[in-house]
Each structure stands twice: as C-alpha cells, then as structure tokens.
Amino acid sequence: MIKKIALTLVFVLVLVGALAGIKGLQFKTMFAQGANFAPPPETVTTAEVKRDTWQPTLTAVGSVAAVQGVMIGAEMSGTVKNIAFESGATVRAGELLVELDASVEQAQLRSAMASADLARLNLERARELREKKMMSQADLDSAEAQAKQASAQIDNIRAVIAKKTIRAPFAGRTGIRQVNLGQFLDNGAAIVTLQSLDPVYVDFALPQQALAELSAGMAVRVTTDAFPGQSFEGKLTAINPEVDAVTRNVRLQATLANPAGKLRPGMYANVVANLPRTERVLVIPATAVLYAPYGDSVFVVEDKKDEKTGAAGKVLNQKFVRLGKARGDFVVVTSGLDAEQTIVTTGVFKLRNGMSVVIDNKLAPGFQLAPKPANS
Numbered sequence: 001m002i003k004k005i006a007l008t009l010v011f012v013l014v015l016v017g018a019l020a021g022i023k024g025l026q027f028k029t030m031f032a033q034g035a036n037f038a039p040p041p042e043t044v045t046t047a048e049v050k051r052d053t054w055q056p057t058l059t060a061v062g063s064v065a066a067v068q069g070v071m072i073g074a075e076m077s078g079t080v081k082n083i084a085f086e087s088g089a090t091v092r093a094g095e096l097l098v099e100l101d102a103s104v105e106q107a108q109l110r111s112a113m114a115s116a117d118l119a120r121l122n123l124e125r126a127r128e129l130r131e132k133k134m135m136s137q138a139d140l141d142s143a144e145a146q147a148k149q150a151s152a153q154i155d156n157i158r159a160v161i162a163k164k165t166i167r168a169p170f171a172g173r174t175g176i177r178q179v180n181l182g183q184f185l186d187n188g189a190a191i192v193t194l195q196s197l198d199p200v201y202v203d204f205a206l207p208q209q210a211l212a213e214l215s216a217g218m219a220v221r222v223t224t225d226a227f228p229g230q231s232f233e234g235k236l237t238a239i240n241p242e243v244d245a246v247t248r249n250v251r252l253q254a255t256l257a258n259p260a261g262k263l264r265p266g267m268y269a270n271v272v273a274n275l276p277r278t279e280r281v282l283v284i285p286a287t288a289v290l291y292a293p294y295g296d297s298v299f300v301v302e303d304k305k306d307e308k309t310g311a312a313g314k315v316l317n318q319k320f321v322r323l324g325k326a327r328g329d330f331v332v333v334t335s336g337l338d339a340e341q342t343i344v345t346t347g348v349f350k351l352r353n354g355m356s357v358v359i360d361n362k363l364a365p366g367f368q369l370a371p372k373p374a375n376s
Helices: 002-036 103-131 137-163 208-213
Strands: 042-044 046-048 050-054 057-066 069-073 078-083 096-100 165-167 172-174 190-195 200-207 219-223 231-243 249-256 268-274 279-285 297-305 312-320 322-327 330-335 342-344 356-359
Touching: 096 190, 103 137, 137 165, 200 208, 200 268, 208 231, 208 249, 219 249, 249 268, 312 356
Parallel strands: 042 356
Antiparallel strands: 046 342, 050 279, 057 200, 057 268, 069 190, 078 096, 096 165, 172 190, 200 249, 219 231, 219 268, 231 249, 279 330, 297 312, 297 342, 322 330
C-alpha cells in the first residue's frame, strides 16, 4: 500500500515538473519574441517647411457706424396729420417725412398777414404825412416799428409751421417708424431713425505700440460673421490725436464703400489693417503642431537605416518650435525648423519620437492661406 502511494507521488511530481518545464519554455520563447518585436511603421501625411512672403497686418475688433445717422424727433408738439414715408424706405434730402397738424398756426398766420398789411398801409400814410409836415418824426418811427413787428410775427408763425413739417435732413434709409396717424407728440418725441449707409465708418482701436506704423490711407479689410467668406475693402481715414489713458489704445476710423447696404451701423466687425511692407517667413500647416503646456513641437521626418537589416527607412524626430502669427491654414515658425525640412502634417497627437513611418500623401488636405470652407 505504501509502495503504491509512493509511486503515485513520484508520478505526480514528474508530471508537474514536465508541465512547469513546458510552460517555462513557452514563456522564454514569448519573451524572446517580444524583445525582437518591431511595430509596423505608421502611415503619415507630410509637407515641407516653406519660405513665403507675407504682408504684416494689424488686427482688431471694431463696430460699424454711419457717416450720418440720427434719430429724427419732433421739435414742436402736435398731432400727426400725415406720414409720408414707409419703414425701411430710402429717402432723399429734404423729402417730407411727417406733417403735424398746424391748422391753428395757419389761422394765426392769416391774422398776422392781415395785421402786417394794415401796418404797411399805416406806414405809407405816415410817410406821406411826414413829407407834408403833418406828422411828427416820432409817430413815423412808431409806424415803422409796428410794420417790422407785424412782419416778424409772420416769420415766427411760418417757422412754427415749418417745424411741424418734418423733412429728411440728409439722404439715407429710414428705420421702423415709431408714430401713427392721429398720435399726439410732445417736444422731442422720437419719430424714426435715419441712417446714411454708403459709405460707412468702422471704428476700432489698436495698442499704442502700433501707432508708429499707422498712417492715413492704409488699406483696411473688414469681415463680419453676418456675411461669412465675404470681405469689405476700405481705407484708414482718421487717427485719434490722443491715446486713451486707461487702455493705452489709440482710436481709429476707416471708411468703406457700402453700395449694397450690407454693413449696418452697430454691426460687429473684424478689422485687418495691411502694413505697407513685406517680410520673409517660414510657414507650416497649423495642423502639424503638437500643442502642449510645456512647449509646442512638430515631428520632422528623417531617413534612417535599420541597424540589424541595413534597410533604409524613415523615423520621426520631435522638435520644439516657437510660433508666430497664423494666417489661414498656416502658422509662422520663428525658431526650431529650417526651410525644406519634411514634417508630419496630420494626426500628430498619436505619434512619438523615434517612431518608424511611411509617407502617403494621397489623402493629404489642401492647405490654403485664405480657406473658404463650405457650409455644412
């Protein structure tokens, strides 16, 4: 019995030893394969670092303002008798807009004209009598004064009637009217806004550091999110003579043609002022940059031979760069790269230094300085 147990234990130990040896051999083989494993090369798109000539610009945020724009109001109180314009209509200078009831003033005018006629006749008689030495000079002076007062009264009433006839002070486009027929208006009551839309101003501000490069007549380009993909050209026409003591900015004003009336007063606008000079820059696609808190970097593609096989291949060399201004799909590199170096342009977040790659630019995006993406 004891002999059988001993044989069984020996058999079990031999079996366990055999299994352990087999498993150890498997692990050894697996570790050897892992040590010799080389991941397949990553497929990337590339582009060359290029030299380009850019015209420096100054950018700012501004707002559109009318060359002439007012809220037309009533100078005299009265009841609205006639409205001669439509909301949003284009009107000429001097065109009738609103007429207030002036029937009382018209009656006063007729009375004043009658009094003026009588004063004129009395003055003529006084002059005849004075020539005949039948009236004193004092009475003649009094008659002349009464005639002048009567004429002045007529002018006064006519001025009141004119103020109750409200006309456009300049050509422009009316807003939404704020009065109705039969409505009584107090002095200063708002009637309608009137804006001149061609040309228009764009008011903006730049830091005082840019003051030395600014001059009247500089080309200015304006864009607005109301008309994506469209720009409006103009010129810098006014530079404020003082710098704001709080913000240290200088206020500027550009004038733009606006024949279609697309730009409206109060509209938000992006302003780009083109400086009258050019500069040579190194540019790369903005998608080639791996942005990180510790520094921005790009992956340069370099040729390298495999140490074991001697086969030629391409590997990545991560380089830190300093960036400048961006324009369209490109960004300026101020240091860290040289012209004609090949860099990876897409998918840089999944790459690492020293990785093997193959280049395939069949699906590489087309980078542009002035991209115009389609509406999606």
